Amino acid sequence: xxxxxxxxxxxxxxxxxxxxxxxxxxxxxxxxxxxxxxxxxxxxxxxxxxxxxxxxxxxxxxxxxxxxxxxxxxxxxxxxxxxxxxxxxxxxxxxxxxxxxxxxxxxxxxxxxxxxxxxxxxxxxxxxxxxxxxxxxxxxxxxxxxxxxxxxxxxxxxxxxxxxxxxxxxxxxxxxxxxxxxxxxxxxxxxxxxxxxxxxxxxxxxxxxxxxxxxxxxxxxxxxxxxxxxxxxxxxxxxxxxxxxxxxxxxxxxxxxxxxxxxxxxxxxxxxxxxxxxxxx
Numbered sequence: 001x002x003x004x005x006x007x008x009x010x011x012x013x014x015x016x017x018x019x020x021x022x023x024x025x026x027x028x029x030x031x032x033x034x035x036x037x038x039x040x041x042x043x044x045x046x047x048x049x050x051x052x053x054x055x056x057x058x059x060x061x062x063x064x065x066x067x068x069x070x071x072x073x074x075x076x077x078x079x080x081x082x083x084x085x086x087x088x089x090x091x092x093x094x095x096x097x098x099x100x101x102x103x104x105x106x107x108x109x110x111x112x113x114x115x116x117x118x119x120x121x122x123x124x125x126x127x128x129x130x131x132x133x134x135x136x137x138x139x140x141x142x143x144x145x146x147x148x149x150x151x152x153x154x155x156x157x158x159x160x161x162x163x164x165x166x167x168x169x170x171x172x173x174x175x176x177x178x179x180x181x182x183x184x185x186x187x188x189x190x191x192x193x194x195x196x197x198x199x200x201x202x203x204x205x206x207x208x209x210x211x212x213x214x215x216x217x218x219x220x221x222x223x224x225x226x227x228x229x230x231x232x233x234x235x236x237x238x239x240x241x242x243x244x245x246x247x248x249x250x251x252x253x254x255x256x257x258x259x260x261x262x263x264x265x266x267x268x269x270x271x272x273x274x275x276x277x278x279x280x281x
Contacts (some may be wrong), residue, residue: 001042001054006064013055017080021052021106026069026076028060033092034075040095041077044102051106052079079105110139114146121153129153144174151183156227160190182260186224193225206235213239213246220254229262233272241279252276 002012004024013022025041027034038056045054059066059074069078069085078088079101089101107115117132130153136146147170154163164187174180196202202219205212216235223232236258239251255276259269 001045001056004055004057004065005062009065013080014083016053017084018082020050022055022080023052023102024055024057024078024080026057026059026066026071026074026078028058028074030060031074037075037077037092037098040092040098044095044098048102048106049109051109051112052102081105108140110136110143110146113139114143114149117146117149121149126153126157141169142171144170144177148174148177148179148183151187155183155186155190158190160187163187163190178260182257185254185257186261189221189224192218193222196222198222210238211242213242213251217247217250217254224254224258224261227261229258229265230268230272233258233268233275237272237275237279240276252280 002008004012013024016022023041023045025034025038027038041054045052057065059071069076073090075092076088076090078085080086087101087105089098093101113132113136117129117136120126120128120132130150133146133150133153136143137150140146147166151163151166154160154166167183167187170180196218197205199219199222202215202222205215206219209215216239220232220235220239223229223235233255236251236255239246240249240255244252255272259273262269
C-alpha cells in the first residue's frame with residue numbers, strides 16, 4: 001500500500017500500472033465507510049500476493065486529484081491498468097463483491113508466472129524462465145500457452161525428447177493454434193535432423209543438382225532444427241519456385257510454419273512473406 005500525492009501520482013500510478021494494476025482508494029479521515037473498506041482492501045492486497053497494488057489518496061489533502069477524477073462521494077475506488085483508469089466502484093462493498101471486481105481485471109496466478117517467465121527469457125535467464133513456466137503449469141496443467149513456452153525452452157536446450165513429451169500434453173482444442181503447428185513442424189525437423197546428412201553434404205548435393213528438391217527440404221529441416229530460419233526459408237522458397245506440387249506443396253506449408261516459429265524476428269518474417277507472395281503471384 002502506498003500513499004499517493006499529486007507529486008508521486010505519475011510515477012506510482014500511471015507508470016507503475018504498466019507493470020501491474022493499481023487500485024486507488026479515495027478516502028478521508030472523517031469518512032466512516034472508508035474506515036471499513038480501507039483495512040479490507042489492505043487485506044486483499046496481501047491475499048492477492050502482488051497481483052495489484054493498493055494506492056490511497058486522502059481526498060481532504062489531495063483536492064486537486066479528487067477534482068481531476070470528479071470524486072463526489074467517498075470511498076471511491078478506481079483501477080488503473082497500462083496508465084489508464086479501466087473501472088471502479090463507490091461505497092464500502094462487501095469483500096465478496098470486491099473480489100469479483102478484482103478477479104474481473106487481474107491476471108490469474110498462472111498468467112503472472114508465465115509473464116515473469118517470459119520476462120526472464122527475454123533477459124537471457126533460461127533457468128528462471130524454465131522454473132517460472134513450470135510453476136505456471138503446476139498452477140494450471142491445462143494452460144496451453146505455458147505448455148507451448150515450455151516446449152520452446154526445451155527445444156532451445158536441444159532436449160527434444162522432453163519437449164515432445166510436453167507437446168503431447170497440449171489439449172486438443174489448441175491443435176489448430178499457429179503455435180501448435182509451428183512446434184509440430186519444429187519437433188519433426190529436430191527428429192529428422194538426427195537422421196539426415198549434415199549441412200555440408202546436403203549443400204553439395206544441391207550444388208550438383210539444384211532441382212534436387214528432397215535435398216533442399218532436408219537441408220531446410222536441418223536449419224529449422226537449429227533455428228536458422230532464414231536459411232531454411234531460402235531452401236523452402238526454392239522448392240515453391242521449382243515445383244509447388246512437390247510433396248503436396250510442402251515447401252509453402254513449411255514456410256508458413258516457419259513464419260510462426262520466427263515470430264520474434266518480424267523483419268525476417270516480413271521479408272520472406274513478401275518473397276513468397278511474389279512467387280505465388
